[in-house]
Amino acid sequence: MLDAESLAAPRPDRVARGYLYQRHTLVVRITHWINAIALAILLMSGLNIFNAHPSLSWGRSSYSDRAPIFETGAAAAADGSLIGVTRVFNRNFDTTGVLGVSSAGGRQVVKGFPSWITVPSFPWLAMARHWHFFFAWLLVINGCVYLAFSAFSRHLAHDLLPTRLDWRSVGRSILDHVRFRHPTGVVATRYNVLQKVAYLAVIFVLVPLMIVTGWAMSPRLDSLQPGWVELFGGRQSARTLHFVVAWALVLFVLVHVFEVLVSGVWNNLRSMITGRYRIPPDPT
Amino acid sequence: MDAGDSPRRLRRNLLAAIGGLWLGGCDALSRTEWFPRILRVGEGFNRRVQHTVTARKSMAQEFSESDLSPTFRSNGTASPNDAIYQALARDGFSDWQLQVDGLVEQPLAFSLQVLRSMPGRTQITRHDCVEGWSAIGKWKGVPLSEVLALVRPTAAARFVVFHCADPMDQAGNRYYESIDMEDAYHPQTILAYELNDAPLPIGNGAPLRVRIERQLGYKMAKYIMRLQLVNSFAAIGQGRGGYWEDQGYDWYAGI
Numbered sequence: 001m002l003d004a005e006s007l008a009a010p011r012p013d014r015v016a017r018g019y020l021y022q023r024h025t026l027v028v029r030i031t032h033w034i035n036a037i038a039l040a041i042l043l044m045s046g047l048n049i050f051n052a053h054p055s056l057s058w059g060r061s062s063y064s065d066r067a068p069i070f071e072t073g074a075a076a077a078a079d080g081s082l083i084g085v086t087r088v089f090n091r092n093f094d095t096t097g098v099l100g101v102s103s104a105g106g107r108q109v110v111k112g113f114p115s116w117i118t119v120p121s122f123p124w125l126a127m128a129r130h131w132h133f134f135f136a137w138l139l140v141i142n143g144c145v146y147l148a149f150s151a152f153s154r155h156l157a158h159d160l161l162p163t164r165l166d167w168r169s170v171g172r173s174i175l176d177h178v179r180f181r182h183p184t185g186v187v188a189t190r191y192n193v194l195q196k197v198a199y200l201a202v203i204f205v206l207v208p209l210m211i212v213t214g215w216a217m218s219p220r221l222d223s224l225q226p227g228w229v230e231l232f233g234g235r236q237s238a239r240t241l242h243f244v245v246a247w248a249l250v251l252f253v254l255v256h257v258f259e260v261l262v263s264g265v266w267n268n269l270r271s272m273i274t275g276r277y278r279i280p281p282d283p284t
Numbered sequence: 285m286d287a288g289d290s291p292r293r294l295r296r297n298l299l300a301a302i303g304g305l306w307l308g309g310c311d312a313l314s315r316t317e318w319f320p321r322i323l324r325v326g327e328g329f330n331r332r333v334q335h336t337v338t339a340r341k342s343m344a345q346e347f348s349e350s351d352l353s354p355t356f357r358s359n360g361t362a363s364p365n366d367a368i369y370q371a372l373a374r375d376g377f378s379d380w381q382l383q384v385d386g387l388v389e390q391p392l393a394f395s396l397q398v399l400r401s402m403p404g405r406t407q408i409t410r411h412d413c414v415e416g417w418s419a420i421g422k423w424k425g426v427p428l429s430e431v432l433a434l435v436r437p438t439a440a441a442r443f444v445v446f447h448c449a450d451p452m453d454q455a456g457n458r459y460y461e462s463i464d465m466e467d468a469y470h471p472q473t474i475l476a477y478e479l480n481d482a483p484l485p486i487g488n489g490a491p492l493r494v495r496i497e498r499q500l501g502y503k504m505a506k507y508i509m510r511l512q513l514v515n516s517f518a519a520i521g522q523g524r525g526g527y528w529e530d531q532g533y534d535w536y537a538g539i
Binding site for chain 2 (some may be wrong): 040041044049050052053055060061062063064065115116119120121122124125126127129130131132133134135136137217218219220221222223224226227229235236239
């Protein structure tokens with residue numbers, strides 16, 4: 001979190017040399033890393049659960065007149081070897097090695113997602129569910145701590161909510177990002193507008209969608225208000241959305257890690273571990 | 285390989301090592317005694333929170349005929365590998381009887397004909413398998429509460445155990461399941477003898493299977509032979525309340 005007073009008038013010599021300042025509070029740093037671990041486990045245990053029925057449908061049930069919109073499985077090639085076949089909207093793709101058929105322990109095995117991206121690394125639905133629900137609760141509790149802290153400490157209003165100035169700079173911010181240009185001086189102490197929008201979308205759209213589509217798959221929570229699952233088009237649609245939004249979060253993490261790498265990996269890592277971030281000097 | 289490649293190779297090896305450690309670590313933790321016990325705290329949370337936010341008699345969504353799955357998937361046992369069951373099936377289950385005993389004031393046996401003559405309930409519901417798929421079927425059966433009203437469970441009864449005909453392994457352990465009294469008295473908990481307006485097919489549990497609409501499919505035992513009212517299922521099977529529970533699945537299957 002920023003301390004506005006101390007940044008109001010940085011001493012000229014500090015600005016010229018660059019300087020360290022306290023970028024992230026302890027709560028933000030701890031909740032960030034708990035999040036990182038929980039999201040990784042949730043994705044990987046989720047894919048192990050997915051592998052028990054490697055198929056996605058739209059609607060209320062999996063068995064209707066409509067074919068699945070995504071399905072992965074194995075087929076025998078002309079020479080008798082196994083190939084992984086993934087069907088997306090009635091189009092077949094050969095995905096041998098990744099989806100449908102992949103190697104595990106030096107053998108070709110028939111499975112949806114490969115071993116290296118599932119927890120446990122081999123089919124074990126009961127255990128994957130234990131991992132998934134434990135870390136789902138951890139993510140929710142951690143998220144509540146983060147949100148309460150961010151609202152109370154004004155981290156949310158002060159650092160994450162885009163200002164009017166931010167909205168006017170969207171075009172320039174996009175250009176800066178595609179040119180890998182990174183802010184210096186006082187500007188570098190603030191999140192840029194794309195960063196703010198991305199974080200807010202994750203916090204208030206993607207993660208809540210993951211949670212609610214997860215609830216929509218629970219037969220007990222279905223009875224909360226009979227028919228509420230229809231909001232997503234039915235239970236199988238909710239399962240499909242749970243899967244799609246999970247990959248949207250993966251996309252966010254990939255871009256996030258990419259930006260960390262190109263904007264100074266050690267500086268970023270230090271700021272998320274010790275809190276201290278080095279402000280690069282303005283170019284002279 | 286020239287020297288220019290080695291930092292990249294080092295990085296790649298480092299990433300592979302971290303990945304291997306992570307995966308190997310998760311696998312190793314899964315195989316310990318203590319770690320899954322911690323993970324299973326999540327099950328307790330699921331059960332308590334879901335029971336807090338939903339009413340005892342909250343109803344699962346019911347559907348219309350147009351939502352019915354063209355064929356209702358048969359999963360698990362397709363036909364019990366058991367001589368007595370097969371003999372009963374050959375005679376159209378005319379000699380089959382449902383035994384109800386345990387912590388009840390009046391143990392009774394019910395023929396299929398008697399069950400069919402009792403007040404029935406028809407419901408079109410969605411069956412959610414733990415694997416992730418769902419199918420919608422139209423079930424007709426006698427509410428479990430009607431059967432319980434006749435046998436009168438004692439105050440000590442806490443669970444209904446379903447004993448089934450299908451052997452699950454070479455040792456002859458049969459499928460079984462259990463639910464608490466809240467689910468036992470739920471209006472949608474029925475002992476179904478019809479699926480989609482026809483006698484329950486063998487693939488779906490003939491002559492009788494239970495529907496527990498607010499839990500996952502593995503709770504809904506097929507090929508039921510006997511109901512036993514107990515105050516603990518610790519002495520049944522491996523003590524976890526069901527065949528799949530004994531294999532590590534959660535007893536509470538509301539999610």
